[in-house]
Amino acid sequence: MSKLGALQQAFQAYVLHADDAMRQEVASTPQASAEIRLDIYASAYRLRLIEALQTEYTALHAALGDEAFEQLCMAYLDAHPSSYRNLRWFGGDLSVFLRTTPPYADTPILAELAAFEWAMGLAFDAADAPSLSLSEIAAVPGAAWPAMSFQAHPAVHRLDLHSNAPLLWKAVDAEDDPPPATHATHPIAWVVWRQDLRIFFRSMAVDEAWAFDALRRGATFADICAGLCEWISELQVAQHAAGLLKGWVESGMLWRVYSEAGHDASRH
Amino acid sequence: MPHSEQSLLQAPLGFGLGLRIPHYETILQTRPAVDWFEVLSENYMVPGGKPLYYLDRIRALYPIVMHGVSLSIGSSDPLNRDYLKQLKALAQRIEPRWISDHLCWTGVENVNLHDLMPLPYTEEALRHVVARVGEVQDILGRRLLLENVSSYIGYTQSEMSEWVFLREVAQQADCLILLDINNIYVSGFNHGFDPAEYIDAIPVNRVQQFHLAGHRNQGDYIIDTHDEPIIDPVWALYAHALRRFGPVSTMIERDDNIPALDELLAELDQARHVARQAHAQPAVA
Numbered sequence: 001m002s003k004l005g006a007l008q009q010a011f012q013a014y015v016l017h018a019d020d021a022m023r024q025e026v027a028s029t030p031q032a033s034a035e036i037r038l039d040i041y042a043s044a045y046r047l048r049l050i051e052a053l054q055t056e057y058t059a060l061h062a063a064l065g066d067e068a069f070e071q072l073c074m075a076y077l078d079a080h081p082s083s084y085r086n087l088r089w090f091g092g093d094l095s096v097f098l099r100t101t102p103p104y105a106d107t108p109i110l111a112e113l114a115a116f117e118w119a120m121g122l123a124f125d126a127a128d129a130p131s132l133s134l135s136e137i138a139a140v141p142g143a144a145w146p147a148m149s150f151q152a153h154p155a156v157h158r159l160d161l162h163s164n165a166p167l168l169w170k171a172v173d174a175e176d177d178p179p180p181a182t183h184a185t186h187p188i189a190w191v192v193w194r195q196d197l198r199i200f201f202r203s204m205a206v207d208e209a210w211a212f213d214a215l216r217r218g219a220t221f222a223d224i225c226a227g228l229c230e231w232i233s234e235l236q237v238a239q240h241a242a243g244l245l246k247g248w249v250e251s252g253m254l255w256r257v258y259s260e261a262g263h264d265a266s267r268h
Numbered sequence: 269m270p271h272s273e274q275s276l277l278q279a280p281l282g283f284g285l286g287l288r289i290p291h292y293e294t295i296l297q298t299r300p301a302v303d304w305f306e307v308l309s310e311n312y313m314v315p316g317g318k319p320l321y322y323l324d325r326i327r328a329l330y331p332i333v334m335h336g337v338s339l340s341i342g343s344s345d346p347l348n349r350d351y352l353k354q355l356k357a358l359a360q361r362i363e364p365r366w367i368s369d370h371l372c373w374t375g376v377e378n379v380n381l382h383d384l385m386p387l388p389y390t391e392e393a394l395r396h397v398v399a400r401v402g403e404v405q406d407i408l409g410r411r412l413l414l415e416n417v418s419s420y421i422g423y424t425q426s427e428m429s430e431w432v433f434l435r436e437v438a439q440q441a442d443c444l445i446l447l448d449i450n451n452i453y454v455s456g457f458n459h460g461f462d463p464a465e466y467i468d469a470i471p472v473n474r475v476q477q478f479h480l481a482g483h484r485n486q487g488d489y490i491i492d493t494h495d496e497p498i499i500d501p502v503w504a505l506y507a508h509a510l511r512r513f514g515p516v517s518t519m520i521e522r523d524d525n526i527p528a529l530d531e532l533l534a535e536l537d538q539a540r541h542v543a544r545q546a547h548a549q550p551a552v553a
């Protein structure tokens with residue numbers, strides 16, 4: 001290895017886990033010892049990465065409190081040193097870390113809160129794409145509706161949560177007292193999206209969530225109607241599905257419509 | 269100072285600010301008298317949404333320069349081609365007047381410390397950096413600006429001063445310099461060198477931009493925090509630099525404790541004032 005490479009490895013090892021070897025490489029002065037000087041880098045590193053996590057996870061931070069949040073950050077930092085060029089992505093594994101690491105795994109709302117906040121962050125700077133308009137769907141001839149399929153907007157994220165994490169987030173955002181954590185046996189479906197640069201989220205009923213997930217997998221309108229028959233009578237299912245579709249379009253959750261396999265009928 | 273046909277430098281842009289999120293709306297609504305903005309490249313290396321929305325709009329009103337923190341030009345890791353591809357794509361989108369990063373390394377073994385780590389000033393490091401700057405300039409299709417960083421340690425293995433190292437990098441790699449006046453002051457304090465000696469050793473024909481910023485003095489050392497107004501000795505050093513380099517595009521960096529835009533505009537006016545006075549006085553031989 002080059003001399004430069006060895007030096008950089010040693011310095012990095014000092015910053016990451018206070019490895020001693022670096023001390024002899026640094027000049028001490030009457031002003032400040034090598035150790036004091038090196039520690040400026042080591043502590044700045046921690047502060048900077050903790051701050052990045054605080055920015056992405058404000059509700060989780062509020063839920064845990066300063067001290068516990070900082071402890072979590074340190075544990076995460078040890079397990080996941082950043083390999084990203086952009087600090088923006090550093091916190092992406094926090095939800096999985098919380099779900100799989102004791103003692104956090106014992107409090108499932110923490111991982112769900114992290115997943116929810118991360119999804120909002122992803123929606124914030126997801127790719128730009130024009131939203132589908134109602135007139136674009138209306139232009140698809142009736143006979144082509146059964147074969148019609150869609151693509152969701154790139155800023156849309158779906159989550160299934162057992163806890164009331166989104167309500168906790170809402171309380172923190174409004175600076176209200178957070179509600180007590182709850183844990184349901186069956187998860188509730190949530191969708192996070194962006195419209196006109198603003199982030200929105202709401203829950204979805206079971207049938208709507210199923211239909212939306214089917215749409216995102218590329219199901220046709222006919223497939224979606226057939227599947228919805230588990231909850232809706234056959235007589236009303238087409239109207240119900242059209243109603244769901246209208247709601248998604250009006251919220252800006254959809255991007256493209258294909259009038260038949262592979263044919264993009266979107267006009268934007 | 270006239271820029272001759274042969275000049276390596278672009279004409280000065282005047283007095284700029286770092287583009288910061290809390291000021292986006294105010295900038296669009298009030299179109300403040302800022303000559304140009306410097307943007308942090310990495311903040312806009314995202315797929316879409318608000319950051320790029322505002323950048324495109326502000327770009328339509330002001331000249332922009334791109335300033336990166338993750339190039340890691342001095343790292344012993346291979347250059348990150350993916351990062352360079354994204355950097356180039358962003359440059360194609362916003363057509364910056366120039367692109368800068370730091371004379372430092374940010375991590376090895378695929379770790380990013382997200383900090384500007386100083387290099388040892390050795391012949392080996394010099395060769396390494398010079399070769400990499402060449403590669404980066406080939407990819408970007410333009411000269412890169414490298415900025416001197418604030419540092420808190422000195423390596424026992426260093427063989428030359430920081431200013432000789434910076435000068436040699438710039439001349440051997442044929443790149444340009446973003447001279448951070450505050451960083452020279454901070455490092456001068458931390459390492460006990462004379463900031464004026466540093467400035468006087470930097471080649472006049474390679475300095476495209478200045479940075480000014482505030483910092484925290486901890487007594488025994490200074491931490492470069494960019495969260496305070498610029499202090500008087502740094503203004504004095506800025507005047508000294510202006511007398512050597514002539515008019516150079518100058519911007520104020522404020523990254524934390526970000527005040528209302530008006531406060532930074534007032535500080536920018538102070539920079540204009542210092543510059544007018546410095547140019548009115550002949551250079552001290």
Ligand SMILES: [Fe+2]
Nearest residue numbers: 415448479521
């Ligand atoms: Fe700087």
